[in-house]
Amino acid sequence: MTASPSDTAPAGGDLSGALGLYVHWPYCARICPYCDFNVYRPRNDGEALLEAILQDMAVWRERTGPRPLVSLHFGGGTPSLMTQAKLSRVIETADRLWGLASGAEIGLEANPKDQAGFADMAAAGINRLSLGVQSFDDEALVSLGRDHDAKMGQASIDAAQSAFARVSLDLIYARAGQSATDWEGELSIALASGVGHLSPYQLTIEPATAFGKRVERGETLAVNDDAGADLYELTQSLCEAAGFPAYEISNHARSVADQSVHNRLYWAGGDWIGVGPGAHGRLGRASAGGRISSEALRRPDAYATGPQRHEETGLSAHEEAAERVLMGLRVSEGLDRRVLRAATGLDVDLSGLERMQAQGLVRTQGDHVALSGDGRLLADGVSGELVPDEEA
Ligand SMILES: C[S@@+](CC[C@H](N)C(=O)[O-])C[C@H]1O[C@@H](n2cnc3c(N)ncnc32)[C@H](O)[C@@H]1O
Ligand code: SF4
Incomplete structure (x- = not known):
């Protein structure tokens, strides 16, 4: 209903x-x-x-x-x-x-x-x-x-x-x-x-x-x-x-x-379908067969006439983890590392985490890591330090 x-x-x-x-x-x-x-x-x-x-x-x-x-x-x-x-x-x-x-x-x-x-x-x-x-x-x-x-x-x-x-x-x-x-x-x-x-x-x-x-x-x-x-x-x-x-x-x-x-x-890394011109979507997770990123054709007439309306890319586990770190750190309760590990098999970059903690830019509580007040002003840079290494 x-x-x-x-x-x-x-x-x-x-x-x-x-x-x-x-x-x-x-x-x-x-x-x-x-x-x-x-x-x-x-x-x-x-x-x-x-x-x-x-x-x-x-x-x-x-x-x-x-x-x-x-x-x-x-x-x-x-x-x-x-x-x-x-x-x-x-x-x-x-x-x-x-x-x-x-x-x-x-x-x-x-x-x-x-x-x-x-x-x-x-x-x-x-x-x-x-x-x-x-x-x-x-x-x-x-x-x-x-x-x-x-x-x-x-x-x-x-x-x-x-x-x-x-x-x-x-x-x-x-x-x-x-x-x-x-x-x-x-x-x-x-x-x-x-x-x-x-x-x-x-x-x-x-x-x-x-x-x-x-x-x-x-x-x-x-x-x-x-x-x-x-x-x-x-x-x-x-x-x-x-x-x-x-x-x-x-x-x-x-x-x-x-x-x-x-x-x-979005911030929790859930799945969403994006329909309509230029809409983005995400579906799946690396640990369950892979996550795809979709982007619909941007021009309304091209989208309306179809038949192929989306371009799709498969995200690597590393790309998916990078997105989950950047999105997850935006919320005040912070990134849940258990969800990150379960979805991608990867964790945050531990040396980056230590550095950001030492500078007072992030704080941790159990499996959660969150930006501090100062960290929020530098959100993109701080989050980038926590993205796992591609070699990981
Ligand atoms: C899709 S629009 C919202 C709905 C409606 N189109 C409107 O403008 O009333 C989403 C919001 O993004 C914000 N926004 C868009 N461009 C921005 C910009 N360059 N800088 C800051 N905020 C922006 C605006 O506050 C806007 O309401
Ligand atoms: S151009 Fe459209 S979508 Fe963008 S802010 Fe203005 S009304 Fe909203």
């Missing part, structure tokens, strides 16, 4: 053996100048793409066999542009093919401009909404190229909380000219809004975007690294004080039940 909007998602628990489904809807009403996701302006009604996604799901079901889905996530792009009928068809098809686990999370990434459709999305079965409010400052929203103002963003938070039990906000900070006081003001609005989950992201300048080109020409659009680190620390302390501890580098939740199952599944 399809989960109803009032169902709660599976709280806590080890998701390393679980299965999720990610659906990429690549269309956006306007392309934001900072965004490097696989996005396009819509050129048709999306019916052909929907049919292709449904066919692709059936093909993947042959590969996975009968395993219930703990999470179904609509990402993008802007899946809040999908009609209720389209959402319902995907949810019903997923339920028929795999079955949705009791309390499965059915999440969707929404633009505040699409708030009139929230009740329809909930009626289709969506039970968690992630809202791209980005900022509560009108000037900042203009410079981020957003198609909504702060007032509309705030109204969308109220509309979301009326329609969904679980709501998250995406915010972009560390923008050029943004002071600690400015950011504190914006973050405080989000913390007091009543939602249970926040994803504050530092503005990243992606080379292939309009922002990337402007920075290449000499403009400053983001704060420098030191100011970014200060704003990150301010984010941690404000969120902590307001009862939103970080459970991952850029994700904060009031309680375990408010955490995103979709994201936790």
Whole structure:
């Protein structure tokens, strides 16, 4: 049975053996100048793409066999542009093919401009909404190229909380000219809004975007690294004080039940099917016949016309271990070395672990190894030191 909007998602628990489904809807009403996701302006009604996604799901079901889905996530792009009928068809098809686990999370990434459709999305079965409010400052929203103002963003938070039990906000900070006081003001609005989950992201300048080109020409659009680190620390302390501890580098939740199952599944190294243009997936483990990495064709028309929609690569045990270390260290409870060893036959690099421990960048508890506060600021570098040697 399809989960109803009032169902709660599976709280806590080890998701390393679980299965999720990610659906990429690549269309956006306007392309934001900072965004490097696989996005396009819509050129048709999306019916052909929907049919292709449904066919692709059936093909993947042959590969996975009968395993219930703990999470179904609509990402993008802007899946809040999908009609209720389209959402319902995907949810019903997923339920028929795999079955949705009791309390499965059915999440969707929404633009505040699409708030009139929230009740329809909930009626289709969506039970968690992630809202791209980005900022509560009108000037900042203009410079981020957003198609909504702060007032509309705030109204969308109220509309979301009326329609969904679980709501998250995406915010972009560390923008050029943004002071600690400015950011504190914006973050405080989000913390007091009543939602249970926040994803504050530092503005990243992606080379292939309009922002990337402007920075290449000499403009400053983001704060420098030191100011970014200060704003990150301010984010941690404000969120902590307001009862939103970080459970991952850029994700904060009031309680375990408010955490995103979709994201936790990635970080735990679970399996997920990715359908829709450019979607990635992972299936299997080295210790059980091998893990495959899949990437769907990026262009919507190429994906829609098929028949071959994905490129696949088999990951070596070492590649799989590297991913599991990098992902696993992102979460606050840390990487579970037992899961790493069981999945890949490999452990973390022990000399790297000793070095990082001696520098106070990681801490260990039993089989778990986690980044310290300082380690989180240097997450990629520290994680790289723990990746097992290829010779291992
Ligand atoms: C797929 S979008 C979310 C939904 C919807 N398309 C929207 O923008 O409202 C995912 C999130 O990634 C974040 N994001 C995208 N590009 C970013 C960048 N260059 N730097 C920081 N955050 C970024 C934004 O916060 C955005 O809400
Ligand atoms: S941030 Fe969201 S709305 Fe903007 S281009 Fe990216 S996916 Fe589309």
